[in-house]
Amino acid sequence: MSVQEAKANIHNDEVRTLPYGLYTDPQVLKEEQEKIFARSWQFVGHVSQVEQPGDYFTCEVAGEPILVVRGKEGALRAFYNVCPHRATKLEKNAEGNKKILQCGYHGWTFNLDGSLNRAPNFKGAEGLCAERSCLRGVRIEVLASLIFVNLDDHAQPLAASYGNFFAELEAFPFLGELKKINSKTRVIKANWKAFIDNYLECDHCPIAHPGFSAALDLSQYKIIQCENYSVQGTVVKPDKQYGSVELDKAEMQGGRFYWLWPNLMVTIYPGPGNMSIIQMVPIDHETTLGVYTYLFRDEQLTQEERDLIAFAEQVRDEDVELVELEQIGFRSRAFSKGQFSPTEHAVLQFHEMVLSALEQK
Ligand code: FES
Ligand SMILES: [Fe+2]
Known part of the structure; x- marks a missing residue:
């Protein structure tokens, strides 16, 4: 049927x-x-899990690997947990604290705001597309201390959804x-x-x-x-x-x-x-x-x-x-x-x- x-x-x-x-x-x-x-909107965690700058946890939403991390300046962000170089899952651990995120394959490193820090196999910036070298962001919102992400860029804001x-x-x-x-x-x-x-x-x-x-x-x-x-x-x-x-x-x-x-x-x-x-x-x-x-x-x-x-x-x-x-x-x-x-x-x-x-x- x-x-x-x-x-x-x-x-x-x-x-x-x-x-x-x-x-x-x-x-x-x-x-x-x-x-x-x-x-x-998918619940992924509670603010007590990411209180300090650099605190992060990983999870899965709709079968996608996701990384939630608190930036240096305190902003909470979510990214696909996927390396822009050649797709390797970036962060393997369930949770922790890091100053910088490093891919275990070719060693690209990323700042906590998702921007590329270094790509060691590219000498300088030659041949590197800046736009495609950052982590891909995911919508994240926090209400009542509960952290939600949404893979849909067009979804209504969390507060208006329930x-x-x-x-x-x-x-x-x-x-x-x-x-x-x-x-x-x-x-x-x-x-x-x-x-x-x-x-x-x-x-x-x-x-x-x-x-x-x-x-x-x-x-x-x-x-x-x-x-x-x-x-x-x-x-x-x-x-x-x-x-x-x-x-x-x-x-x-x-x-x-x-x-x-x-x-x-x-x-x-x-x-x-x-x-x-x-x-x-x-x-x-x-x-x-x-x-x-x-x-x-x-x-x-x-x-x-x-x-x-x-x-x-x-x-x-x-x-x-x-x-x-x-x-x-x-x-x-x-x-x-x-x-x-x-x-x-x-x-x-x-x-x-x-x-x-x-x-x-
Ligand atoms: S796949 Fe991540 S650095 Fe190459
Ligand atoms: Fe029951």
Whole structure:
């Protein structure tokens, strides 16, 4: 079924999901890399990772190697992590601090603003095209201490891309004080969209997340669709706690679970300043790297913070098992698509966005 047909059919008699073929086809992932990941703002890190001049980290966006580095004068920049001489991946390490960037192949060196410093195999500037000798820049923006890049030079600015999301984050004044405490990765045997689908509804919570359901009042659970993002949450049951932590009544909000198009999930739990970030990075059409980042105020975690991580990881493991089982069914000939309940409306929003993105030229 073509993307156009899928879009026309999504609202037929009952509300149907994306065709399962979109979860099992390598060609679809190729298109998604081009039309979704290379055209959307992608979270790459937190400002605490690049505080000092020369601090850098490397990452991948839409399958492209990317380098984020703080310049001598303090400006944060992003570049394709590719040498202009003959394409070698420039910086091999995941993170560090450098005064100058050097390619390991023929030794070209670059200043932290991406300009060429020296090209030892060119004597002087003879034969060297200045324009093609600098690192190629990538758009980068920082909001709420979160660093995003976008490979699309024509994309809307970050602040205009997600409705009120960044304004809502202003309710959490501690965000600027957080530090990246750790990042864990997990290879998930499922298409990246399966995990997003899972995150965007809580119909499965009473069945699959007993701990989560015991702590939160699911009768008051709400999922609110917004522009290119959604937010969900509830209140904490008054007599319940996360892990061993008693929650004070003033903090009896159950946390906010945000999703940002296409593959970013940001959670702020009640209690001391914290943020958990989940990102789903496709490895191939049926394998995804889940990147889980925890941010707290202090590197020395309190018992309460360790309990919070354990709580989040428990929920994560329960979800991973579900989406891996779902991927088995996506491959089956039994059904070609599923149907949505009325409370799975945020998944429908995501599916409509996927189809609209795939329709673009
Ligand atoms: S490829 Fe980088 S210096 Fe030659
Ligand atoms: Fe879940």
